[in-house]
Amino acid sequence: MILRERAVVPSRGTVGVTGDETGEVIVEARELYKAYGTKVAVGGVSFGVRRGEIFGILGPNGAGKSTTLEILEGLRDPDRGVASVEGLEVWKNKRAVHARIGVQLQSTALFEELSIADNLRLLAALYRHPLPVGRLLADVNLADRADAPLGTLSGGQQQRLSLAAALVNDPVVVFLDEPTTGLDPQARRSLWALVRDLRGRGKTIVLTTHYMEEAEVLCDRVAIMAGGQIVALDTPAGLIARYGGGLTIRCDFSGPVEKYDLAALPGIGAVAGSDGVEGHYTFRVADLERGLIALLHSAERQGTPLTDLHVRQPGLEDVFLNLTGHTLRD
Ligand SMILES: Nc1ncnc2c1ncn2[C@@H]1O[C@H](COP(=O)(O)OP(=O)(O)OP(=O)(O)O)[C@@H](O)[C@H]1O
């Protein structure tokens, strides 16, 4: 069988479109656009994923994450734009691309009544050079459950099995659509460890999530997606430094204090919020040490003791709020 492999421009090793791209770009989305009727699911999305990174697409329900992934996987054709994997335009080279990628869909269809090993054997039969089932099961820590019927697995075990299913063809790029949704924190962490192992073995991972923590601790770079657009793309630390809004101090005083007097203290910045209770405020911090000392002195001078004090580092939650005006859960 002759496989048509047409390289697209830019091809391997070139610079992607969004974000600070250094290193080889292995997956690229260029101006992807997809509408369902009048609903624009993906409205001009561009990014490049580097070889060997864990790249996350973070966004709320309906942001367009799955549609973007499905276009990159060759499961949907974009109305406009180009998706490529290892320099191959996906839609025009589906067979060649499918040999290089592993896909875990948001819900994986496997056979309930078959054992987990048999489920993997069935999938392996679809490929010319599958990995041995025993190795796949060992890689996702399921070797001891090989003969268990699928229906008896816990949620976390099922997700690990569907990860194994995505690895059957020993892919170069692994796409995971919300791999930890619905899992408890322990199962989530064990899946993160497996994803890091994959990166350690040189795989490139593209995943979607709506968990801030997952994006922050697991992903090397994160594209924040909302309303079919990528609104920011960087490392978690880069996003937080640029859009997080800086350190805040939340302080609760035992009685009324003039918040504008507090905001004028050295080291303290603007009032960032108030929970509506008299004497409870959140301030931005320009200089933590000076700010804390000034606050404590001020409380002492005014005879209004502090009853609570928190210093908070911003996270991706703050980034999302600052970029979109609402929280991810809204
Ligand atoms: N087959 C379809 N037909 C019509 N509309 C669709 C279809 N698939 C997705 N949509 C719409 O496109 C938008 C983006 O959907 P998509 O599934 O890509 O979002 P998502 O970010 O993956 O959301 P979730 O977090 O819920 O999985 C949504 O408004 C969705 O309702």
Ligand SMILES: [Mg+2]
């Ligand atoms: Mg989805």
